[in-house]
Amino acid sequence: MAGASDNGGWSSDGGSPDDLPDLPEEWGVIVIPDDLSELSDEVDAVRAELRLTGPPTRWQRLLRRPAVRRLHRAATVTLRAPVLIISLAVLVTVASLFASAWPGPPRQPATQRTAGTTPEPVTTLPALELVAADGQTVPLRGRLPAVILLIDGCACTGLVSDTIDAVGPEIAVITVSTATASASTAGTPPTGAMPPANGKTVRMLHDPTGSVRSHLHLGAPDTTAAAVLVNRSSQILRTVPRTASVDDFRADLARL
Structure with a gap:
């Protein structure tokens, strides 16, 4: 083996x-x-x-x-x-x-103010200072409520007198003009201080730069006046760009 x-x-x-x-x-x-x-x-x-x-x-x-x-x-x-x-x-x-190229919802074009666009109305009286007959500076809001009459280029003696008669004793009548007392035209109340007429308060103020018209977006002076009705809180209740009669705003005087 x-x-x-x-x-x-x-x-x-x-x-x-x-x-x-x-x-x-x-x-x-x-x-x-x-x-x-x-x-x-x-x-x-x-x-x-x-x-x-x-x-x-x-x-x-x-x-x-x-x-x-x-x-x-x-x-x-x-x-x-x-x-x-x-x-x-x-x-x-x-x-x-892709996100930037994707069309989104259409945007509303921004409204641009041009020369022909109507400006928005002013609702509050601007805090301007004008000149009284004695040369002192007077605040435009110093005596309210008031009816302010811009009387440049207007033979507004009758309008001013009728407005003084139409208002109550608590409402002042203020006339504003760019012309001085020596340069005021016939038929136009002279720029200067005026004592209260029939127990009413009347002030005539001088606005050499036309700042009131500019702030209130009122047109150039013509043969008519402009009336602005302002209450005690400086709120503008009514603006009449062109007027020759108190009847154009008589119904609004009760709101002052």
């Missing part, structure tokens, strides 16, 4: 040698045919695969090294974050371009 060394270390019963592990169980039962020609098909398939694959090139051998593979994985992880950031930036830029 031959020993273990006579048959290459394999036991006589066909088992594995004592110093080698058994084959994995998942391999199953391995059958070695008696005639090796039966394995010719498997041999041809392996040879064809080897011919198709071909020997690896120098770069392929270099890339298959473990160190190179680890370097490739590290580079992939490192570049992934910048690529993601750049992609997000591109998406945000494209979205903003």
